[in-house]
Amino acid sequence: MTTHQSPALTATATEGDTGTAAGVEVLRYSAFTTDPAGGNPAGVVLDAAALDDARMLALAAEVGYSETAFVTAHDTAARRYRLRYFSPLAEVAFCGHATVATAVALATRTGTGELVFDTPAGEIRVDTTEDGGQLRATLTSVPARSHPADEATQVAPTLRALRWSAADLDPALPPQVAFAGNDHLVLAVRSREQLAALDYDFDALHDVMRAHGWTTVHLVHRAAADRLDFHARDPFPVGGVVEDPATGAAAAAFGGYLRTLGLVTEPVRVHLCQGEDMGRPSDLYVDIRPDDDRIRVTGAAVPLPAPAA
Template structure:
């Protein structure tokens, strides 16, 4: 029987954050078995650690949703790093993922074990007009709902995300979308999530991430999307000096999460950090 840990990332409260399954020894599992385990766990992603043929600090890491393999998953990476550190494998780990190498460092900060991942180099591109129009219709949004000073972009940080900045916090709270229609569009375009954000100030963003391609309506914390947001801000030249961006997510779902995003104007890589905590049996 495969031992599956269950953690929630980007929180210190088991009632918050984004849950992830973790299998710390997965070399004997086939792709089909990993997918079946992820489906049984039922979270947006489950992470599988691979050790054979690798020398620490290098470890393989794969991610499966209930429906398919995902190239990269930030919250499951953070959760895995914390789970490893709690079992004596802390410090710096280099995860070899389908999206490339991702370096993660764990350290205790004010009594809380936190993990920080450094993304692959981010990149952005314009959103094809037809795809943007279809996305807005599926999300039941109009052009008037978008922030005038933050244009839509596709941003990549291991996965590609459509980033849409909204004009008001209220409109973000009112998220309601056509699940099947958005899933079909995202599958066609190869988008992992649609990231809806509202900028409270230059250092604080509120975020919601529809994830129909993963079989769930919404993620309460999305590390890869937070990294993509950092790349988005770099592409718009909104970061002129090293800065930490606080991303608040999951509030409207009742699972508050906090993601810290460190960006530098001279580096296309982005660092995302947060805590993680193992879920008690009653909350699994």
């Protein structure tokens, strides 16, 4: 997929010796939380112009979070930045929580307002605000879409890897492959208890996801039939991570899924609770409009201390 970028973007190298490796400063933020003990940690490198792909991948592996974001070029006056994302195993076209973390890191330094990120998935606009000293970011996704998953080749092998059955699924929310920058299989389970007890076959799910090009499997349970609030979990074995505590890209794709199903007839905000079953509670707010295929995802982010040497 082609990266969209502004011709005014410039690349400059960072001097200094901070962070996880000589000459590279790696900031650490937890996104979709106001508590450093919650949310999804992300690495952020605000000046990665001098880093090649191999170095960025190595740094992401060293940091060890599900993703690290790298600003590889910038137009500071226009508040426009080229952004790439790496998991410990591979580059990812789009990552929501690392986008929120990067936006908050930049807003801390340059002030709140709109930022524009040119990513491998396309242009992502992010509005940053401050409320009571807490910085928040709202990203607007690329156009989201969703289509039914194939029962034999996609749903059945995923259920085997999850150790679930078709009877465990919520018939009101059928399996679909949803996209808002990358693909996610959406599966809705009837029981909150079953979602909480998730214990899947890492290698088997990895293989199914690799075969179909999915970034995560977005597992959800509807909190109540009369509202669009959900508990969510996102296995991420293709990134070398058992599970994401908060997945902004999947949240955006899920917003498109709900819109495709016809469940959004007026502007609505959906609340996703994620991470509580792994001890890192996260809050993701998804704004959906029936007349707009772009999805907005909002969350806070807080800095994390650097690890002890």
